Amino acid sequence: MSTLMNLPVEAVFHASLLTDLDIYLFKQGSHFRLYEKLGSHLITVDGVKGCSFAVWAPNASAISVIGEFNQWEATANALRLRDDGSGIWEGFVADVMVGAGYKYRIVSRDGNIADKGDPFAFCWEMPPLTASRVWELDYAWNDAAWMARRGGKNQLNAPFSIYEVHLGSWRRVPEDGNRFLSYREMAEWLPRYLEEMNFTHVEFMPVTEHPFYGSWGYETTGYFAPTARYGTPQDFMFLVDALHQQGIGVILDWVPAHFPGDAHGLGHFDGTYLYEHADPRQGYQPDWHSSIFNYGRHEVGAFLTSSAMFWLDKYHIDGLRIDAVSSMLYLDFGRKEGEWISNRNGGRENLDAVSFLRHLNEAVYREYPDTQTFAEESTAWPMVSRPVSAGGLGFGLKWNMGWMHDTLRYFSEDPLNRKYHHGQLVFSIWYAFSENFVLPFSHDEVVHGQGSLIGKMPGDEWQQFANLRLLYGYMWGHPGKKLLFMGCEFGQKREWQHDESLEWQVLQYSHHYGLRRWVADLNRFYRSEPALYRQDFSLDGFQWLDCNDAEKSVLSFVRRGLHPNDTVLVVCNFTPVVRENYRVGAPSGGVWHEVLNSDAECYGGSGVGNFGAVEASPVSAGDMYHSLMLHLPPLGVLFLRQGSAS
Template sequence: MSTAINFSATNSDADSRLTDFDIALFKQGDHFRLYEKLGSHLVTIDGVSGCHFAVWAPNACTVAIIGDFNAWHAESNPLQLRNDDSGIWEGYIAGVTTAARYKYRIVSHDGKIADKADPFGFSCEAPPLTASRVWDLDYTWQDQTWMAQRHQKNQLNAACAIYEVHLGSWRRIPEQGNRFLTYREMAEWLPPYLNELGFTHIEFLPLTEHPFYGSWGYETTGYFAATARYGSPQDLMFLVDTLHQHGIGVIMDWAPAHFPVDAHGLGHFDGTYLYEHADVRQGYQPEWHSSLFNYGRYEVRAFLTSSALFWLDKYHIDGLRLDAVSSMLYLDYGRKEGEWIPNRLGGRENLDAVSFLRNLNQAVYRDYPDTQTFAEESTAWPMVSRPVSAGGLGFGLKWNMGWMHDTLCYFAEDPLNRKYHHAQLLFSIWYAYSENFVLPFSHDEVVQGKGSLIGKMPGDEWQQFANLRLLYGYMWGHPGKKLLFMGCEFGQKREWQHDESLEWHVLQYPLHHGLQRWVADLNHFYRSQPALYQQDFSRDGFQWMDCNYAEKSVISFIRRSTNPDDTLLVVCNFTPVVRENYLIGAPSGGVWQEVLNSNAELYGGSGSGNFGGVEAAPISSGEMYHALMLCLPPLAVLFFRQGRAL
C-alpha cells in the first residue's frame, strides 16, 4: 500500500531540495505538495541568494534554463538529470531574483527544441506573453476569524448561496479603454456588493493562467499560477483575504479534465506525450481541440492533486468546483463510434479517472476538511457526492443539471401550456436526495446563443420579470444549495459577453432594480431560516402540501429544519391569473405570516397578497387537517412562516 505525503505545515523555501522520500512518493503518485519541490524556488546557499529550478522531463535529451538573467542563452545554465530514474532535471542559479522571467529549453532525442513555461510556476507574464516568472508567495493573511469558523460556513447543513463571477467582465471602466478591474479593485467593489445582496459564497471562473481569454480560464496552462491579467499572486491573495474578512467564502473553478495545445504549455512537453495520452482516441478531445490528461500515469496524478491542494493551501480557497467531470468519467465523451478505446473490462468508463477523482477528494478532505469540492457532472453517474468508503467519487456536492434543464424548459413554456408540463416541476424531488445537490443557473445558460435568463421568460416585460422572480423564489425554496451567475440578479437582457461589462446601467429601471432587491431579500431571508438549508439533503426537510393541481399550475410545499417548530410554507402560482380563496393545506393551525411575496410592489409586482398573514382553519385539505384560504398573486411565490402573530 502506498503512503501519501501529508505536510501539516508549509515547508520553507530552504527545504525545496528533493529527497529520496519525495522521489519515491512522486513516482507512485502520492506526493501532493510537489509545488514545494518542483518549479522555481528562491533560496540562499552559503550566503548567496539565487533560485533552485526543478522540472520533470524524463524523455528529454537536454534541459536548460533560459531567462532574463542569462540573456535567454541556453548554454549558460544547463540543468542536471538526477540519477534516481525520476526524470527530474534540476539546478541552482545564483543571483536570480523575484519576477525574473524564464522558460525551460528542452531538446528531445529527435533534436527538436521547445521552450516551455514552468508547469509548477507560481507566476507568468501577462498574456499574450508566455514566460514563467520567479515568485515568492509570502503574504500576511488577516482572515484568521474566517479560517477559524469556516468549517461552520462550509458544512453541508449550512446556508450556501453562491454568486458566480467571471472576473474580467463583472465590471469594466469605459473611460479607460473598457479595461477590466484588477484583483485589488475587485476587492474594493465586490465584497460590499455581495454583502448587500446576501450571498454566502462567491465562485470565480478559473483564475489559473490561461493563454486564450475567450476560454474564460478553462483552457489552463498555469496550474499553479494566478492569471497575471488582473495583478500579482499577492493581489489575488488580497482579494480572497478581503472577501473572507467580509464573511464570504471563495470557491474557484478548476479544470483538471483537459489542457490547451499551445506550444509553451504541457503538450508534448519533453518531446513525448508526457502529461497526455499518445493515442488521440484517449489523449485528444475533438470537441474542444484540447489534450486530455493521462490519469493512469502516477506523476500526472500527483501533479494535478498538488495543484488542487496548492490553491487551498497558498490562497486559502474554500472550495474547488471541478469542471467537465463527465468528460473525465467517460472514454467516449464527445466521440463517435470507433473514436475511443474501451477500458480493460470492455466498458466506456474511464477507470483511471475514477481512481484519480477518488484519491483527489480523499486528499482534499483529509488535509482541508473544512473545504468542499463540487462536481459539474451532467449524467446519472451514481454516488458522485458520496464518500469513497461507500463506493462514491468522494465529492462534497454535485451540480444538479437535470433540475436546471427541466426548470428552464418549464418556465420557457407559455403559462397557458404549463399544465401540460407539470411533471417537470415535480420530478426533481424524486431524486433530490440521491446526491448533495447545488441548483445552478451558471454562465453556461447565458452564452453561445442561449440568451439571458430574463430572455427565456415568456410574456410581456412585466410578465418576464414576474416569471424570473417566481423562478428564483421557487429555486430558493427547493432543497439544494443555490448558484446564480452574475447579472442574473438584476435581469440583464443581453447575453453575457466575456469582453464587456455587465449592464449595470439597467438598475435605473424599476423592474431591474426590483429584481435585484428580490434576490437580496431572498438571500437574507434564506440565511435567517434554517428550515431552508439545514436539511437540504434529508427527506425530513421537505413535504408536499399540494402538487397535483396541474390544471391550475400551483404547487405548495413545506420546508423544515431539525427543530420541529421551525417550519416554512412555500406556495407558487405559475400562471398570470390571480387565484382568490385558494385552499392550501397546512401542517398545523394558528397564524401563518406572509414573510415574502414576489408580487410586492417594491419588487416590481402588482401588490396583491394576503395582508401579512392568514390563520389556518380546521378544514381538511389533502392529508392535512388544517388549511389556509389564500390569495395567490399572478406569477408569484409566497413564503409563510408558522406561529407569528398578525
C-alpha cells in the same frame, strides 16, 4: 552566472529541495505538495542567493533554463538529470530575483527543441507573453477569524447561496479603455456588493493562467498561478482576504479535465506525450480541441492533486468546483463509435479518472475538512457526492443539471401550456436526495446564442420579470444549494459578453431594481431560515402539500429544519391568473405570516397578497389536518411561516 554544476558537491546536495521520500512519493503518485519542491524557488546555497529549478521531463535529452537573468542563452544554465529514475532535472542559478521571466529549453531525444513554461510556476507574464516568472508567495493574511469558523460556514447543512463571477467582465472601466478591474479594485467593490446582496459564497470562473482570454480560463496552462491579467499573486490573495473579512466564502473553478495545445504549455512536454495520452482516441478531446490528461500516470495524478491542494493551502480557498467531470468519467465522451478505446473490462468508464477523482477528494477532505469540492457532472453516474468508503466518487456536492434543464424548459413555456408540462417541475423531487445537489443557473445558460435568463421568460416585460422572480423564489424554496451567475440577479437582458461589463446601468429602471431587491431579500430570508437549508439533502426536510394541481399550475410544499418550529410553507402560482380563495394544507393551526411575496410592489409586482398573515382553519387539505385560504398572486411565489413575521 553560476549553475548547479559549477558549485561544490556539498552545495549541489543542499541546492536540491527534493528528498528521497519526495521522490518515492512522486513516483507513487501520492506527493500532494509538489509545488514546494518542483518549479522555481528562491534559496540561498552556501551564502549564495539564487534560485533552484526543478522540472519533470523524463524523456528529454537535455534541458537548460533560459531567462532574463542569462539573456535567454541556452548554454548558460544547464540542468542536471537526477540519477534516481525520477525523470526530474534540476539546477541552481545565482543572482535570480523575484519577477524574473524564464522558460525551460527542452531538447527531445529526436533533437527537437521546445521552450516550455514551468508547469509549477507561481506567476506568469501578462498574456499574450508566455514566460513563467520567479515568484514568492509571502503574504500577511488578515482572515484568521474567517478561517477559524469557516468549517461551520462550509458544512453541508449550512446555507450556500453562490454568486458566480467572471473577473474580466463583472465591472469594467469605460473611461480607461474599457479595461477590466484588477484584483485589488475588485476587492474594493465585490465583497461589499456580495454582503449587500446577502450571498454566502462567490465562485470565480477559473483564475488559473490561460493564454486565450476567450476561453474564460477553462484552457489552463498555469495550474499554480492566478492569471496576471488582473495583478500579482499577492493581489489575488488580497481579494480572497477581503472577501473572507466580509464573511464571504471563495470557491474556485478548477479544470483537471483537459489542457490546451499551446506550444509553451504541457502538451508534448519533453518531446513525448508526457501529461497526455499518445493515442488521440484517449488523449484528445474533440469537443474542445484540447488534450486529455493521462490519469493513469502516477506523476500526472500527483501534479493535478498538488494543484488542487495548492489553492487551498496558499490562497485559503474554501472550495473547488471541478469542471467537466462527465468528460473525465466516460471514455466515449464527445466521440462517435470507433473513436474511443474501451477500458480493460470492455466498458466506457475511464477507470483511471475514477481512481484519480477518488484520491483527489480523499486528499482534500483529509487535509482540509472545512472545505468542499463540487462536481459539474451532468449524467446519472451514481454516488458522485457520496464518500469513497461507500463506493462513491467522494465529492461534497454535485451540480443538478437535470433540474436546471427541466426548470428552464418549463419556464420557457407560455403559462397557458404549463399545465401540460407540470411533471417537469415535480420530477426533480424523485431524485433530489440521491446526491448533495447544487441548483445552478451558471454562465453556461447565458452564452453561445442562448440569450439571458430574463430573455427565456415568456410574455410582456412585466410578465418576464414576474416569471423570473417566481423562478428564483421556486429555486430558493427547492431543496439544494443555490448558484446564480452575475447579472442574473438584476435581469440583464443582453447575453453575457466576456469583453464587456455587466449592464449595471439598467438598475435605474424599476423592474431591474426590484428584481435585485427580491434576490437580496430571498438570500436574507434563506440564510435566516434553517428550514431552507438544514436538511437540504434529506427527505425529512421536504414534504409536498399539493403537487397534483396541474390544471391551475400551482405547487405547494413544506420545508423543515431540525427543530419542530423550523417550518416554512412555499406556494407557487405559475400562471398570470390571480387565484382567490385557494386552499393549501398547513402543518399546524394558528397564524401563518406571509414573510415573502414575489408580487410585492417593492419588487415590481402588482401587490396581490394576504395582508401579511392568514390563520389556519381546522379544515383538512391533502395530508394536513389544517389549511390556509390564500390569495395567490399572478406568476408569484409566497413564503409563509409561523411565529414572528420579521
